[in-house]
Amino acid sequence: xxxxxxxxxxxxxxxxxxxxxxxxxxxxxxxxxxxxxxxxxxxxxxxxxxxxxxxxxxxxxxxxxxxxxxxxxxxxxxxxxxxxxxxxxxxxxxxxxxxxxxxxxxxxxxxxxxxxxxxxxxxxxxxxxxxxxxxxxxxxxxxxxxxxxxxxxxxxxxxxxxxxxxxxxxxxxxxxxxxxxxxxxxxxxxxxx
Numbered sequence: 467x468x469x470x471x472x473x474x475x476x477x478x479x480x481x482x483x484x485x486x487x488x489x490x491x492x493x494x495x496x497x498x499x500x501x502x503x504x505x506x507x508x509x510x511x512x513x514x515x516x517x518x519x520x521x522x523x524x525x526x527x528x529x530x531x532x533x534x535x536x537x538x539x540x541x542x543x544x545x546x547x548x549x550x551x552x553x554x555x556x557x558x559x560x561x562x563x564x565x566x567x568x569x570x571x572x573x574x575x576x577x578x579x580x581x582x583x584x585x586x587x588x589x590x591x592x593x594x595x596x597x598x599x600x601x602x603x604x605x606x607x608x609x610x611x612x613x614x615x616x617x618x619x620x621x622x623x624x625x626x627x628x629x630x631x632x633x634x635x636x637x638x639x640x641x642x643x644x645x646x647x648x649x650x651x652x653x654x655x656x657x658x659x
Contacts, residue, residue: 467636469645470593471509471601472609473501475521476630481557490524497630502528505601505632515540516603525630526603542592543604549579564607567620590615594637609633609648616644626650 477494479485490498506529514537516526522544526537548556563571572583589611593602609627612635617624627633631648 467638467643468597469599470596470612470635470637471505471512471599472612472627472633472635472648473505473525473601473603474606474609474627474629474631474633474648475517475519475525475603476501478521486553487520489520494521494525494629498525499528501525501630501632502532505529506532509599509601511535513598513600514538514603515543515600517541517544517605517608519545519605522603522605529601537603540592540602542589543602543608545605546582546585546607547580549576551576564623566622568611568614568622569620571622586611586615590642593635593642594640596637612642613644613647616642 475494476490476497478488479491479494480488511533514526514529514533514535516522516537516539518539518541523537530536549559551559559576562574566574568583568586572581575582589608593612606627607622610623610625613619613633614621614624616635625633625647627647628649628651631650633648634645636643636645
């Protein structure tokens with residue numbers, strides 16, 4: 467069964483509502499290096515894939531250097547696209563979306579939004595199409611979509627992967643299976659109350 471090591475990007479230099487494509491802050495650079503060293507100690511060299519977003523590409527760089535390879539861009543694991551609303555409204559949209567189900571996200575999407583159910587399906591299908599072990603640098607919601615599929619949950623958020631954490635998913639005969647949850651933490655967007 468192929469194992470997919472889903473790495474959430476390390477701590478970005480700006481929040482989701484402040485910058486659409488931030489790089490990593492100094493703490494994030496340290497997190498990325500630490501996770502790369504952990505992966506290199508526990509795994510043989512594997513193919514690397516990354517969301518095209520800068521924070522994921524920068525998180526992948528330390529492991530690229532250790533394994534002397536480049537992460538292949540993988541658009542299907544990029545950040546969930548925001549609806550066509552003002553940047554100042556995006557944080558509130560994300561908070562509301564994270565508290566519901568995929569069906570609710572789809573039904574309440576502002577006019578002009580993508581089909582969020584289709585986005586989720588495409589992400590899951592792209593993961594199921596991978597037939598070899600690999601490391602994939604991705605995002606909070608993408609990891610949740612994968613874990614939710616493995617757990618047969620329609621919740622947008624079912625886990626809270628910390629920055630630079632590693633969640634392991636298996637492709638079990640055409641179905642995603644959760645092998646190991648990565649380290650979890652509160653998020654600034656959806657802090658526990």
